[in-house]
Amino acid sequence: MADPIAVLLFEDDEGQALLTKEALASEGFVVDVCRTGREGLERLFTKDYQAYLIDIKLPDIQGVEVLRRINTVKPGAVCLIVTGHGDEVAAVEAMKVGASDYIVKSPYMGHLAALPLRVREALERYRLRVEREQLQTELWEHARLLEERNAELRRANEELKRVDQLKSDLVSMVSHELRTPLATIREFTGIITDAIAGPVTPQQTEYLGIIKTNVDRLARIIDDLLDMAKIESGRVILNKGFVETGPLIAHVLQSLRPLAQVKQIELTAEVPHASPGVFADADKITQVLLNLTSNAIKFTTGPGRVVIRVQEQENDILVTVEDTGIGIAPEDLPKLFEKFQQFKRVPGFAGSRGTGLGLVISKRLVELHGGRIWAASEEGKGSIFSFILPKYHLEEVFLEYVKSGIEEAKRKQGRFSLVVFSIVNFHELKALYGLEESAKFLREVEALLKETVRRSAGDIVIRWQRGEMVVILAEVDKAGAQIIAGRVKQAIEKHVFQIAGTAFSIPIVVTAATYPDEAMNERELFALCENRLSQAHVARTKILVVDDEPKIRRFLKEALELRDYEVLAAASGPEALEQLKHQTVDVILLDVMMPVMDGYEVYHLLKEDQKTRGVPVIIVTAKGERKDRQLGMDTTHYNYITKPFQLEDLLAKIQEVLKDAKLAKS
Amino acid sequence: MAGAKKILVADDEQQLALAIKIRLQSKGYDVVTAKDGKEAVELALQQRPDLVILDVVMPVMDGYSCLRELNTRFGRGKIPVIILTARDRMKDLFELEGIEDYVVKPFDHEDLLVRIERIFKRREQGQAPK
Numbered sequence: 001m002a003d004p005i006a007v008l009l010f011e012d013d014e015g016q017a018l019l020t021k022e023a024l025a026s027e028g029f030v031v032d033v034c035r036t037g038r039e040g041l042e043r044l045f046t047k048d049y050q051a052y053l054i055d056i057k058l059p060d061i062q063g064v065e066v067l068r069r070i071n072t073v074k075p076g077a078v079c080l081i082v083t084g085h086g087d088e089v090a091a092v093e094a095m096k097v098g099a100s101d102y103i104v105k106s107p108y109m110g111h112l113a114a115l116p117l118r119v120r121e122a123l124e125r126y127r128l129r130v131e132r133e134q135l136q137t138e139l140w141e142h143a144r145l146l147e148e149r150n151a152e153l154r155r156a157n158e159e160l161k162r163v164d165q166l167k168s169d170l171v172s173m174v175s176h177e178l179r180t181p182l183a184t185i186r187e188f189t190g191i192i193t194d195a196i197a198g199p200v201t202p203q204q205t206e207y208l209g210i211i212k213t214n215v216d217r218l219a220r221i222i223d224d225l226l227d228m229a230k231i232e233s234g235r236v237i238l239n240k241g242f243v244e245t246g247p248l249i250a251h252v253l254q255s256l257r258p259l260a261q262v263k264q265i266e267l268t269a270e271v272p273h274a275s276p277g278v279f280a281d282a283d284k285i286t287q288v289l290l291n292l293t294s295n296a297i298k299f300t301t302g303p304g305r306v307v308i309r310v311q312e313q314e315n316d317i318l319v320t321v322e323d324t325g326i327g328i329a330p331e332d333l334p335k336l337f338e339k340f341q342q343f344k345r346v347p348g349f350a351g352s353r354g355t356g357l358g359l360v361i362s363k364r365l366v367e368l369h370g371g372r373i374w375a376a377s378e379e380g381k382g383s384i385f386s387f388i389l390p391k392y393h394l395e396e397v398f399l400e401y402v403k404s405g406i407e408e409a410k411r412k413q414g415r416f417s418l419v420v421f422s423i424v425n426f427h428e429l430k431a432l433y434g435l436e437e438s439a440k441f442l443r444e445v446e447a448l449l450k451e452t453v454r455r456s457a458g459d460i461v462i463r464w465q466r467g468e469m470v471v472i473l474a475e476v477d478k479a480g481a482q483i484i485a486g487r488v489k490q491a492i493e494k495h496v497f498q499i500a501g502t503a504f505s506i507p508i509v510v511t512a513a514t515y516p517d518e519a520m521n522e523r524e525l526f527a528l529c530e531n532r533l534s535q536a537h538v539a540r541t542k543i544l545v546v547d548d549e550p551k552i553r554r555f556l557k558e559a560l561e562l563r564d565y566e567v568l569a570a571a572s573g574p575e576a577l578e579q580l581k582h583q584t585v586d587v588i589l590l591d592v593m594m595p596v597m598d599g600y601e602v603y604h605l606l607k608e609d610q611k612t613r614g615v616p617v618i619i620v621t622a623k624g625e626r627k628d629r630q631l632g633m634d635t636t637h638y639n640y641i642t643k644p645f646q647l648e649d650l651l652a653k654i655q656e657v658l659k660d661a662k663l664a665k666s
Numbered sequence: 667m668a669g670a671k672k673i674l675v676a677d678d679e680q681q682l683a684l685a686i687k688i689r690l691q692s693k694g695y696d697v698v699t700a701k702d703g704k705e706a707v708e709l710a711l712q713q714r715p716d717l718v719i720l721d722v723v724m725p726v727m728d729g730y731s732c733l734r735e736l737n738t739r740f741g742r743g744k745i746p747v748i749i750l751t752a753r754d755r756m757k758d759l760f761e762l763e764g765i766e767d768y769v770v771k772p773f774d775h776e777d778l779l780v781r782i783e784r785i786f787k788r789r790e791q792g793q794a795p796k
Binding site: 176179180182183184186187188190191194196197219 | 679681682685686688689692752771772775
């Protein structure tokens with residue numbers, strides 16, 4: 001049983017006081033009674049009272065006044081005002097002054113039943129308030145400490161940055177200070193060796209050669225150390241791009257051939273005909289390959305073989321350097337790529353000591369590219385060092401271009417736009433003519449684009465994505481992008497292309513997106529374009545208009561294109577059939593009256609050919625002509641429209657025909 | 667030497683400049699050296715070289731400012747300039763101002779000679795500077 005709660009009751013009525021006292025006592029309270037305000041106030045500090053029950057009408061001081069005085073000396077004290085029935089106004093007044101609650105006396109003291117609870121509730125509220133204030137204070141204290149810590153961290157960070165910068169400056173300064181004297185030594189050694197300062201004896205030449213060798217060695221050590229320092233402090237910036245492995249390996253072979261020849265080592269490469277491309281920093285990868293290959297040569301005594309191989313794997317490119325050298329002892333293998341490890345000393349390898357950093361640097365460089373490097377070896381037989389690099393993905397490079405374009409725009413506070421074209425029937429072309437022809441065709445488009453676009457905007461890059469999209473990056477705003485788009489659409493659609501000896505004109509869909517007006521980063525920009533393009537694609541129904549009259553063809557083309565159809569035109573049956581060999585359309589509008597081959601004949605041929613059989617045809621007949629003339633057996637299923645017709649009717653017919661076709665398919 | 671092409675070499679590393687000078691002289695060129703950009707411009711005005719080999723990092727006036735100054739004084743591209751740079755990315759900066767060619771330090775003197783010859787041949791044939 002918890003300690004009884006001490007309550008001071010201000011009640012002048014003896015009877016009520018007694019009843020109240022009893023009501024509370026039985027509920028865990030101990031009640032002291034005072035008859036007047038003054039009496040109670042004097043007793044305030046005689047006991048540790050937890051709550052005060054104050055009758056609003058006291059003989060000497062008003063209950064509210066008592067309340068006020070108690071609050072003055074004991075701020076936050078839990079006081080409950082007891083009022084008479086009908087005295088609510090006073091009660092509310094009391095609340096305003098700071099009473100915790102008010103109790104309305106009921107005529108037959110019924111309020112006493114709820115009194116203990118009310119007091120407890122008031123005490124609970126008080127307790128919670130106090131608790132909350134405590135927590136608040138704690139919170140503020142924590143926040144303050146946090147801020148202090150943050151400040152400390154910020155200072156530490158600044159210090160680190162400063163030290164890092166110092167280190168960076170040190171590295172570049174040391175680099176310069178070490179390299180310059182070396183360069184001077186090398187230059188003057190060369191000048192003497194080349195007899196510029198007078199004739200040189202063979203012996204002098206020999207000694208100078210030794211000086212040069214050591215200068216080179218020093219230079220390599222300095223390079224290694226600086227490379228290591230740079231890599232460790234994360235200061236290596238990869239200049240990634242499309243790197244063709246073939247030429248890179250050829251370069252490595254060329255550099256090391258003299259070295260290999262001296263030792264009678266056969267140095268070859270096995271690279272697939274279409275050498276795979278990697279997305280990498282050419283210099284760094286060359287460095288890695290030079291390191292691995294020169295090691296291979298170094299550690300192959302006498303005649304032997306060193307082979308560099310490149311293999312395209314599913315997700316990456318594998319490069320291996322294999323030698324028939326002395327191999328690596330099993331105990332050395334695990335430590336191979338660690339710092340300052342030296343291979344086991346083998347007689348005859350006096351000049352082979354390096355810094356012990358070559359492989360570590362190679363490992364770090366490969367890993368910076370997101371690749372992996374490892375080695376396998378058999379002592380006495382040879383070793384094979386392998387590393388993998390990520391394959392060249394056009395998308396990554398493209399995104400990098402776009403990113404830097406946006407960055408540039410951000411810097412100059414200008415605009416940057418993507419203008420994207422999609423060749424509408426590229427997939428069909430690719431399917432019909434194969435990869436090589438379509439690639440040639442794309443190059444033609446690209447050349448045309450470059451020519452057209454160069455005349456308008458500034459910084460342009462053109463690339464392909466999935467083969468059918470062409471993207472131009474330009475430092476232009478939305479209006480500028482639209483202009484470029486318009487110009488190129490015109491240029492491409494006017495041009496006649498050739499694929500596999502067939503003449504072509506290609507329709508294209510074009511859209512543009514601009515930073516920062518419509519998108520805030522490269523992904524958003526591209527996604528926006530893709531979205532718009534696919535919408536454009538979906539919306540367009542392809543119609544082939546076959547009519548010998550050029551005026552009609554032009555009129556229909558313009559009218560239908562205005563309504564967002566994609567229109568192809570042919571002047572005769574044979575031309576139409578030729579076009580349909582290379583692309584599919586959704587509807588064919590076929591004029592009946594044509595020379596050479598009339599509409600009906602064409603119609604027959606279309607229905608006979610499996611490829612075009614399913615395409616709905618609207619036959620355009622002239623007034624008065626019998627529709628079923630020479631149609632043969634298939635008289636029930638054709639659509640027609642009679643000249644002269646209203647454009648609206650034609651449009652309605654087209655929609656109808658398309659709908660039927662769709663239903664028929666489903 | 668009459669008729670010999672005059673080359674101005676500007677590099678704050680005096681000894682390296684001397685080495686280049688010796689090499690170039692052995693090939694029949696007339697060479698003067700400067701130790702900073704300011705001196706380079708002064709010498710250029712005095713001596714009217716046919717080609718300038720300019721180090722990128724120099725005190726007083728660096729390679730870039732020197733190049734601009736030369737462009738201003740003589741007209742852009744009038745005197746061909748080859749820059750000596752530590753990193754090949756720096757060349758991009760200079761190409762804007764119209765350098766004819768560049769070599770990355772440490773460079774091969776043969777390579778430098780070939781480039782110099784190429785520039786002179788181009789000029790002789792009346793081709794416009796790059």
